[in-house]
Amino acid sequence: xxxxxxxxxxxxxxxxxxxxxxxxxxxxxxxxxxxxxxxxxxxxxxxxxxxxxxxxxxxxxxxxxxxxxxxxxxxxxxxxxxxxxxxxxxxxxxxxxxxxxxxxxxxxxxxxxxxxxxx
Amino acid sequence: xxxxxxxxxxxxxxxxxxxxxxxxxxxxxxxxxxxxxxxxxxxxxxxxxxxxxxxxxxxxxxxxxxxxxxxxxxxxxxxxxxxxxxxxxxxxxxxxxxxxxxxxxxx
Numbered sequence: 001x002x003x004x005x006x007x008x009x010x011x012x013x014x015x016x017x018x019x020x021x022x023x024x025x026x027x028x029x030x031x032x033x034x035x036x037x038x039x040x041x042x043x044x045x046x047x048x049x050x051x052x053x054x055x056x057x058x059x060x061x062x063x064x065x066x067x068x069x070x071x072x073x074x075x076x077x078x079x080x081x082x083x084x085x086x087x088x089x090x091x092x093x094x095x096x097x098x099x100x101x102x103x104x105x106x107x108x109x110x111x112x113x114x115x116x117x118x119x
Numbered sequence: 120x121x122x123x124x125x126x127x128x129x130x131x132x133x134x135x136x137x138x139x140x141x142x143x144x145x146x147x148x149x150x151x152x153x154x155x156x157x158x159x160x161x162x163x164x165x166x167x168x169x170x171x172x173x174x175x176x177x178x179x180x181x182x183x184x185x186x187x188x189x190x191x192x193x194x195x196x197x198x199x200x201x202x203x204x205x206x207x208x209x210x211x212x213x214x215x216x217x218x219x220x221x222x223x224x225x226x
Contacts, residue, residue, distance in 0.1 A: 045155075045163065045206055045217040059214065095162055104210035105153035107174060109162040 002026040002108045004096050009113030016086050016117070022079040022096030022110055030054075030074040033099040035106060036081050038092035038115075048094070049081060064090075086117045121145050121209050123218035131226040138194040140221045142207035147187045151211035154183055154192045157220075158203045166205075167192065197223070 008020040036048040049070040050059040069082040079096050093114050097106035122145040132138045150170040155163040165174040167183035180195040194201055202225055207218040
């Protein structure tokens, strides 16, 4: 079955960096656009970054542009999010999710990884 | 950017009753509307896409309707496992946008 497993979250000081990973299995990873979505404590869902199936098209929310970098390795069935210059407002659970083929709704989600930015 | 709103913010319902949740888009999104369910401590789960198509494994008591700017998620007879937060999401125009959610709790 489809499985997405995030890792790499943790506690980091403001200005620090983290790299999140999402390991995918149970489907043809290279067929799907992928997205990182985050949820601050007690808040709603916010898309962070989106990458096409080949990695040729990439989008960022304004709130993370120039600080975060999304990438993927289709040979390793993995999605990544490099997060630099982290701020307190980046504190959230980060989910990776799979976009349905040809559509921008998300039919499978990982369990999430918590990123806490605090001094 | 399309703004999604949901009402009510909280809906108190007794088990076995019907629940009706609303979602509104600031401009037409055609039928490109999805609904997700999120339980505490869990990731969201896709319930409905295309405004009215149930995702795989979703019980028939969940139904979606609407098009354009007005959408409804109906849970025909609430079960204990249905108490959760429900989000709508438009995917007609990039960037995608989520609504703020409706919490369905026990009356």
